[in-house]
Amino acid sequence: MTSSRRKSPYVSGIIDSSPFILVIIPFASLFGVLATEAGLSVVETMAFSVVVIAGAAQFTALQLLQENAPTAIVLASALAVNLRMAMYSASLTPYIGAAPLWQRAICAYLTVDQTYIVSVAEYEREPQMTVRERVAYFMGAVTPVVPLWYIFTYVGAVLGTQVPDSWALDFAIPIAFLAMIAPMFRTLAHVVAALVAVVVALLAAGVPYSLGLIIAGIAGMMAGAQTELWLDRRAETAP
Amino acid sequence: MTDIDTGTLWTVIIVLGLGSFGLRFVFTGLVGDRAMPPWVLRHLRYTAVAILPALVAPLVVWPAATDGAFDVPRAAAAAAALGIGLVTKNTILAIITGAGTLYALLYLLG
Numbered sequence: 001m002t003s004s005r006r007k008s009p010y011v012s013g014i015i016d017s018s019p020f021i022l023v024i025i026p027f028a029s030l031f032g033v034l035a036t037e038a039g040l041s042v043v044e045t046m047a048f049s050v051v052v053i054a055g056a057a058q059f060t061a062l063q064l065l066q067e068n069a070p071t072a073i074v075l076a077s078a079l080a081v082n083l084r085m086a087m088y089s090a091s092l093t094p095y096i097g098a099a100p101l102w103q104r105a106i107c108a109y110l111t112v113d114q115t116y117i118v119s120v121a122e123y124e125r126e127p128q129m130t131v132r133e134r135v136a137y138f139m140g141a142v143t144p145v146v147p148l149w150y151i152f153t154y155v156g157a158v159l160g161t162q163v164p165d166s167w168a169l170d171f172a173i174p175i176a177f178l179a180m181i182a183p184m185f186r187t188l189a190h191v192v193a194a195l196v197a198v199v200v201a202l203l204a205a206g207v208p209y210s211l212g213l214i215i216a217g218i219a220g221m222m223a224g225a226q227t228e229l230w231l232d233r234r235a236e237t238a239p
Numbered sequence: 240m241t242d243i244d245t246g247t248l249w250t251v252i253i254v255l256g257l258g259s260f261g262l263r264f265v266f267t268g269l270v271g272d273r274a275m276p277p278w279v280l281r282h283l284r285y286t287a288v289a290i291l292p293a294l295v296a297p298l299v300v301w302p303a304a305t306d307g308a309f310d311v312p313r314a315a316a317a318a319a320a321l322g323i324g325l326v327t328k329n330t331i332l333a334i335i336t337g338a339g340t341l342y343a344l345l346y347l348l349g
Contacts, residue, residue, distance in 0.1 A: 019330045019331035019334065020330075022331065022334050022335075023334060038243060039242065039243055040243070040248070044245075044248060044249075044252070047249075047252050048252050051252050051253065051255075051256035052252065052255050052256045052259055053256075053259070054259050056294065057255065057259060061251055061255060065243045065247070065248065065251065066243065068243075071247050071250055071251060074247075074251050075251060075254055075255060075258065078251075078255050079255065079258045079259070079262070081294075082258070082259050082262050083262060084286070084290040084294075085259060085262040085263045086262040086263070086265050086266065087283065087286040087290065088263070088286060088287075089262065089263050089264065089265055089266040089267050089268075090265075090266035090270075090275075090279070090283050090286075091283040091284070091286045091287075092266070092267050093266045093267050093270050093271070093275065094275065094280060096267060097266075097267060097270060097271045097272040097273070098271070098272035101268065104264070104267045104268050104271075105264060105268060107267060108260060108263040108264035108267055108268060109260055109263065111263040113291065116287065117287050117291075120287065165304070166345070168304065168312075168313075168341060168342070168345060170302065170303060170304040171298075171302065171304070171313050171316060171341055172338075173295075173298065174295045174298045174299050174313070174316075174317055174320075175316055175317065175320045175334055175337035175338060175341070176334060177291045177292075177294060177295045178295055178317055178320040178321045178324065178333070178337065179320045179321075179323075179324050179330045179331075179333035179334040179337060180291065180324075180330055181287070181288060181291050181292060181295075181321070181324070182320075182321055182323075182324020182325045182328070182330075182333055183324060183328040183329075183330060184287060184288050185288065185325065189285065190285065190288045193285040193288045193289045194288045194289065194292040195292075196289070197288075197289040197290070197292045197293040197296075198292045198293065198296040200293070201292070201293035201294075201296045201297055202296055202297060202300060205297050205301070212293075212297075213290070213293050213294055216289070216293035216296075217286070217289045217290040217293050218289075219289075220285060220288070220289025220290070220292070220293060221282045221283070221285045221286060221289045222282065223285075223289075224282070224284065224285030224288065224289060225278070225281040225282045225284075225285060228281060228284070229281070
């Protein structure tokens with residue numbers, strides 16, 4: 001997706017993140033359905049999606065609440081799943097850190113996997129963008145995603161238990177994430193980072209409180225950084 | 240219906256909401272435009288390509304819907320989405336191919 005500088009950054013953001021509409025609809029509906037099946041009211045389900053706005057963490061919390069896990073464990077596990085948001089925040093800082101505080105606060109609330117991935121990919125492609133343009137692009141990337149997250153949580157909550165298991169909505173998440181990741185493998189370092197993360201994630205699956213995810217993520221990031229250094233050194237010594 | 244305690248539920252919603260915002264705000268909000276060291280930036284470049292595969296891998300190998308048993312339709316759908324994504328660099332085509340593979344195999348394998 002090459003972006004033309006003639007379009008406004010906001011519109012480019014909308015266009016680039018619009019494929020996620022296909023993902024957000026089943027994902028948000030699924031949360032609404034599962035929350036209702038767990039006995040949550042429509043208001044409680046909506047509050048979950050509006051206040052927390054993080055699918056994977058919401059599913060984790062819901063799962064553990066149903067198992068009557070202690071509140072501290074529910075919170076620790078769901079926040080561990082969301083630790084990647086801190087990494088996203090760090091990764092966005094060089095690009096939008098100079099924006100006014102209130103804009104950074106709004107961007108922080110709206111940082112989800114889709115908006116982060118689309119925005120960072122664009123910032124890397126178009127290094128000459130101004131901070132203002134980057135924030136506008138970010139808000140564009142949010143537009144097809146976040147309102148649908150609220151709306152379809154509601155739809156799922158209202159449909160509730162009528163959705164049959166045969167729809168296999170559970171697998172919307174893996175398919176979506178894989179489809180998002182694939183175009184990001186631009187260098188050998190990206191591929192190594194992903195492979196190491198996958199291997200460590202599978203080996204660390206037994207680590208409690210979803211911490212395996214964080215361990216695997218850090219291992220993958222270190223592997224990517226080391227590969228990049230190695231490639232740089234090799235390029236320097238080449239004739 | 241399960242009996243999730245209302246007080247516990249609201250505690251989780253509110254604390255998880257504040258905590259999630261805190262995690263998203265910690266760097267953009269507090270670091271702002273102060274420069275970060277190059278080694279930090281070098282690691283941050285690989286955040287998305289490391290975290291998302293790590294999140295997905297266990298879901299593909301041990302899907303919750305089959306109680307953790309390896310499932311051919313789901314594994315094939317994952318492979319199709321990744322493969323088409325790698326070849327075409329087209330997210331939407333990859334999603335459609337993945338979903339199509341999943342439903343076709345779920346139907347064929349009953």
